[in-house]
Amino acid sequence: MFLVSALLVGILFAVATYLILQGSFVRILFGFILIANAANLVLLSMTGDPRGRSAPVVLDETVPMADPLPQALILTAIVIGFAVSAYLVFLLYRIFLDWKTDDALALFAKKKPTDA
Amino acid sequence: MSTALLIAIFLPFVAAFVLPWAGARMGRRVHLLAMPVPVISFALILWTLGQHEAGTQAFLDVWSWVPSLGLDVVLLVDGLSLFFGLVVSGMGVLIFWYAGAYLDDHYSEHNRFYSYLLLFMGAMLGTAFGGNLLFLFIFWELTGISSFLLIGFLYGTKEGQSGSRMALLTTVFTGLVLLAGVALLGLQVGSWHMRDILAADLGAMDAGMAAALLLLFAIGAFGKSAQAPFHFWLPNAMSAPTPVSAYLHSATMVKLGVFLSARMFPVFVEHELWAPVLAGVGFTTLLIGAVFAFVSHKLKAILAYTTVAMLGLFIGFYGISLTTGARFDFMHILNHTAYKGALFMVVGIIDHATHQKYITQVGGLWRRMPLLGIITIVCAASMAGIPLTSGFISKEYLLTELYRFYESPAGLPGWLPLVFSIVAFAFMAAVGIRLVWHIFFRPETKEVTEHFHHPGLMIHLPPLVLAVGTLAFGVFPALFGPLLHGFATPGLQQMLDPEYTFKLWHGINAEFLTSMGILALAVPLFGAGQALGWRWDGIPRYLMLDLAFEKGVYALPRGAARVSQLLRAESPLDYIPLIAVTLSVFTGGYLLLHLDTLNLTQAFAALPETFYKQHLFIATLITLGSFGIVLARRWTTQLIFLSTVGFLITVYFVLYQAPDLALTQILIEAATLILILLILDRFPRSIQRGQRTIKRSGSRKSLNIVVSCAVGATMFLLTYGTILRKEEDFIGQFFLENTVELAKGTNTVNTILVDFRGFDTLLEIAVLLIAILGAMGLIMRYRRKPDELEEAEFGPGGFTMRDYSEKEEK
Incomplete structure (x- = not known):
C-alpha cells in the first residue's frame, strides 16, 4: 500500500522531470502539471493507510477517520496549481505570438522579438 | 555638565542640517554662520574641563536609546575625551576661520562644504565622548562618511572620485572589522557601557578570543589611522580642499586610531x-x-x-x-x-x-x-x-x-x-x-x-x-x-608627581x-x-598600493561578470538540470545513507500479500498514462494522456477516502483540458506535430533520462520514508474532534477550508485572481501586427493567429 503510492510518486516525478528538461515549452507545461499532481500525491500519502477508515465526515464518532489536514492542503494546492498552469498556458501563447517559436533553446538563442 | 556636553556634540549636527537652507544664498559668507558653532563647542568643552576633576572618570548616563541592543547615550568624561574634544573643537575654530579665507569665489556650494565640515566635527566629538561602545562606533563610522563627503567635495574631478572612494572603502572595511570586535567584546563583557568595557578582564577570557579581540580592534585603528598596509588611502584623500586635509587628514580624524588605542589601552595593554x-x-x-x-x-x-x-x-x-x-x-x-x-x-x-x-x-x-x-x-x-x-x-x-x-x-x-x-x-x-x-x-x-x-x-x-x-x-x-x-586619565597614564613639569x-x-x-x-x-x-x-610604482587598490576596484565587476557567466546566469535552461541534480545528490544522498531504516527489501517481499488490488490497478494505469505523455509526439495526444493521468488520480483520491478532492480534481482537470485545447488549437499545425522543436543531442537526452530517474528515485525514497513515520495521533485529529462543535459542520475538509483556515482560502482565491489578471495582461497588451488587424478589428490580440500562421507556412 505505502510502497505502491511511493513508487507511483517516484515514477510521476521522474516523468515530469524528464518533460521539463525538454526544450519545448508545451512539454515543460505538461511536465509542470504532472509535477503538481505528483506533489499532491506526496501529501495524500501522508494521510496514512486509508483501509478501515472512513472519509473525514463526522457522522459517527466511533469510526476511525482519515486525516483531514492533508486533504485540505491538497484541495488548496489543486486550485492554485490550476491557476498557475492557466497562467502558463497564456504565457506560452504569448511567447509564440512574440517569438514564433515554442522552443526554449531557440528563444534564448534569439535576442529580441521578431518583427514581422 | 551633561547638558553642556550634549550641546557641544549635537549643535554641529543641528547646524549641519540647517546650514544648507539658511546659507543657500550667502555664497562664501556662509562661513560667518558656521563659525560660531566650533567656538561654542570649544567654550563648552573648556567649561566642562573646569568642572572635571583631574585623574577621574565620569560616566553621564543621558538616555537609553535602544535598550534591547544595550545602545545607550552615555558620555564619558575623562582626560582623554576632554583632550580630544578640545583638539577637535579648537582646531575646528582655526580651520573654519582658515576655510573662510581659503574657499573663495572659485569654489561653489559653500553651504554644502560647511555643512559637511560641521557634520564631521559633531561626529568627532561624539566619538571622543562616547561612553557606550556601540554609541562610539556609530559616531566613528559617521566620521568616515563625512570624510568621504568632504574628500569627494570636488566630485567632478577624477582625484576627488577615486580618493573619496578609496578612503571610504578602506575605512569602512576596517570599520566592519572593528564592529566585529565591538560586538564580540560587548558579548563577552555582557554590556557595551564603557564602565564595564574598561573593566573587562582579558585574562579571564578564552585565549583565542582575547587575541582575536585585540587584532580586530587593532585593524580598526590601523585602517582609520592609515597604518601599513592601509597607509595608501591618506595621500589620496588629499584631493579634498586644503582645510579638509588640515583638519580631517592631519589633525583629527586620522588620530582616531590613536584615540582608539588610548581608549582601549587599559583593556588590552597586558595582552x-x-x-x-x-x-x-x-x-x-x-x-x-x-x-x-x-x-x-x-x-x-x-x-x-x-x-x-x-x-x-x-x-x-x-x-x-x-x-x-x-x-x-x-x-x-x-x-x-x-x-x-x-x-x-x-x-x-x-x-x-x-x-x-x-x-x-x-x-x-x-x-x-x-x-x-x-x-x-x-x-x-x-x-x-x-x-x-x-x-x-x-x-x-x-x-x-x-x-x-x-x-x-x-x-x-x-x-x-x-x-x-x-x-x-x-x-x-x-x-x-x-x-x-x-x-x-x-x-x-x-x-x-x-x-x-x-x-x-x-x-x-x-x-x-x-x-x-x-x-x-x-x-x-x-x-x-x-x-x-x-x-x-586613569588607566591610560601613569600618575605623575603633581609638581612635575616639562623642562627644556x-x-x-x-x-x-x-x-x-x-x-x-x-x-x-x-x-x-x-x-x-x-x-x-x-x-616607485610597484610600492604604490593605491594603484593596486584601484586595479582591484575595477577588477571586481569584471570578476563578477565572469563568475555569473560561469554560472550561466543568462541561460536558465541549464539551471533546471542543476536544480534536479542538487536535489537528488543532497536529499537523495542523505536518504541513501539511511536506506537500512526503510526496510525496503522486506517491504518488497511482503508486497504480494499486502497489496490492494484497486490501488495497484489504478497506479499501473497512471504510470502507463504518464509514459504516454513522453512517447507521444503530437500535442493533442500528449494532452489526452495528461488528462487521463489527471482523471485517474481522481480515482486514487477516492481510494484514499477523499471525496472532496476527487470532486475538485474532476472539475479542475476538465477546466484545464478545455483551456489547453482551446489555446493549442491556435498554434500552427507543424508546431502541434512537434516538427519545429530543435532536436537535442543523444548525450543530452541520456543525461536527461539519468537526471529524471535520480529525481524519481529521490522522491520515492522521500515519500516512502515519510509515510513510515506517520504518527498515530495526527494533527488533523483536532479538527475531527472540534468540527461539529466549533464550526458547526460535519465535513471536516470543508470546515478546515472555510472556517478553521478561512484566510488561507481567501488568499488562494487571490492567487486565482492574480493569475487571471496576469493572463489577461499577456493577451490584451499584445500589440497586433498590421495584417492581424486587417483580418479582425476586434477581439483579443492574435485572435486570427491560426489563419495568420497557416498563411505564413505557405
Whole structure:
C-alpha cells in the first residue's frame, strides 16, 4: 500500500522531470502539471493507510477517520496549481505570438522579438 | 555638565542640517554662520574641563536609546575625551576661520562644504565622548562618511572620485572589522557601557578570543589611522580642499586610531600581542611614511606621508608603553597637531597664491611672503626637532621612552623602535629642510612669477596661531606642565608627581646627543637629495598600493561578470538540470545513507500479500498514462494522456477516502483540458506535430533520462520514508474532534477550508485572481501586427493567429 503510492510518486516525478528538461515549452507545461499532481500525491500519502477508515465526515464518532489536514492542503494546492498552469498556458501563447517559436533553446538563442 | 556636553556634540549636527537652507544664498559668507558653532563647542568643552576633576572618570548616563541592543547615550568624561574634544573643537575654530579665507569665489556650494565640515566635527566629538561602545562606533563610522563627503567635495574631478572612494572603502572595511570586535567584546563583557568595557578582564577570557579581540580592534585603528598596509588611502584623500586635509587628514580624524588605542589601552595593554602588533605595525609605518615623504614631490603628499609616519609613531608609542601607563602621550599628539596642521595650511596658502601643487614648481617665495616663511620655518623646525620648538621637547621625551624600551624590551626586539625612529626622524628632518629651502630660498620659478597673487593677511592667522603655540611651548615648556596634569586619565597614564613639569634642558644626555645626531644625519640626506637634483618620479610604482587598490576596484565587476557567466546566469535552461541534480545528490544522498531504516527489501517481499488490488490497478494505469505523455509526439495526444493521468488520480483520491478532492480534481482537470485545447488549437499545425522543436543531442537526452530517474528515485525514497513515520495521533485529529462543535459542520475538509483556515482560502482565491489578471495582461497588451488587424478589428490580440500562421507556412 505505502510502497505502491511511493513508487507511483517516484515514477510521476521522474516523468515530469524528464518533460521539463525538454526544450519545448508545451512539454515543460505538461511536465509542470504532472509535477503538481505528483506533489499532491506526496501529501495524500501522508494521510496514512486509508483501509478501515472512513472519509473525514463526522457522522459517527466511533469510526476511525482519515486525516483531514492533508486533504485540505491538497484541495488548496489543486486550485492554485490550476491557476498557475492557466497562467502558463497564456504565457506560452504569448511567447509564440512574440517569438514564433515554442522552443526554449531557440528563444534564448534569439535576442529580441521578431518583427514581422 | 551633561547638558553642556550634549550641546557641544549635537549643535554641529543641528547646524549641519540647517546650514544648507539658511546659507543657500550667502555664497562664501556662509562661513560667518558656521563659525560660531566650533567656538561654542570649544567654550563648552573648556567649561566642562573646569568642572572635571583631574585623574577621574565620569560616566553621564543621558538616555537609553535602544535598550534591547544595550545602545545607550552615555558620555564619558575623562582626560582623554576632554583632550580630544578640545583638539577637535579648537582646531575646528582655526580651520573654519582658515576655510573662510581659503574657499573663495572659485569654489561653489559653500553651504554644502560647511555643512559637511560641521557634520564631521559633531561626529568627532561624539566619538571622543562616547561612553557606550556601540554609541562610539556609530559616531566613528559617521566620521568616515563625512570624510568621504568632504574628500569627494570636488566630485567632478577624477582625484576627488577615486580618493573619496578609496578612503571610504578602506575605512569602512576596517570599520566592519572593528564592529566585529565591538560586538564580540560587548558579548563577552555582557554590556557595551564603557564602565564595564574598561573593566573587562582579558585574562579571564578564552585565549583565542582575547587575541582575536585585540587584532580586530587593532585593524580598526590601523585602517582609520592609515597604518601599513592601509597607509595608501591618506595621500589620496588629499584631493579634498586644503582645510579638509588640515583638519580631517592631519589633525583629527586620522588620530582616531590613536584615540582608539588610548581608549582601549587599559583593556588590552597586558595582552602579550599588544606590543608586537601595535609597535611592530606602528614603527614600520613610521619608517615607510618618512621615506615616502622624502621621495615624494607633491606638497600635500609629502605632508600626508609625514602624517602617516607620525600616526605610526603614536600607535607604536602606546604599543611600547609600560603596562602601568603611558607618559606624556598627549603632549606628543598636541605637538604634532599644531605643527602639521599649520604646515597643511601653509601648503594651502601656497596653492592659493601660486596655483602650484608640486614642490618642484615653487621657489623663491621668501621675498614675496616673509610672514609665511617664518611660520613655515618654525613648523618645519618643529617637525625636524630643532631646539626651542615643541618638536624638540617632544622628541626628547620620545627618545627617553625608546631608550627605556631598548633596555627592557617586551614582545619585540628592543632596538627596532629605536632604530626605526632615528632613521625616520632623520628623513623627516631632511623633509623639513627641503620644504623650507625649496619653497622659500631657492631662485623663484617661472610658475610662481606667472601665477603669483598675494593671499591676504586673514588666511595667515590660523597657522600663525599654531606656530606661535609651537614656539611658546618650545621656549617655555614649564608653563605647560599644569595643563598635562589636568588631562590625566586613569588607566591610560601613569600618575605623575603633581609638581612635575616639562623642562627644556635635561643636560647633555643620551637623548640630547641622539637628537643632535638625527639632525646631523638629516643634513647629508638633504645634501644627497640636492646632489641628485631630486630628479626621480616620486615613489616607485610597484610600492604604490593605491594603484593596486584601484586595479582591484575595477577588477571586481569584471570578476563578477565572469563568475555569473560561469554560472550561466543568462541561460536558465541549464539551471533546471542543476536544480534536479542538487536535489537528488543532497536529499537523495542523505536518504541513501539511511536506506537500512526503510526496510525496503522486506517491504518488497511482503508486497504480494499486502497489496490492494484497486490501488495497484489504478497506479499501473497512471504510470502507463504518464509514459504516454513522453512517447507521444503530437500535442493533442500528449494532452489526452495528461488528462487521463489527471482523471485517474481522481480515482486514487477516492481510494484514499477523499471525496472532496476527487470532486475538485474532476472539475479542475476538465477546466484545464478545455483551456489547453482551446489555446493549442491556435498554434500552427507543424508546431502541434512537434516538427519545429530543435532536436537535442543523444548525450543530452541520456543525461536527461539519468537526471529524471535520480529525481524519481529521490522522491520515492522521500515519500516512502515519510509515510513510515506517520504518527498515530495526527494533527488533523483536532479538527475531527472540534468540527461539529466549533464550526458547526460535519465535513471536516470543508470546515478546515472555510472556517478553521478561512484566510488561507481567501488568499488562494487571490492567487486565482492574480493569475487571471496576469493572463489577461499577456493577451490584451499584445500589440497586433498590421495584417492581424486587417483580418479582425476586434477581439483579443492574435485572435486570427491560426489563419495568420497557416498563411505564413505557405
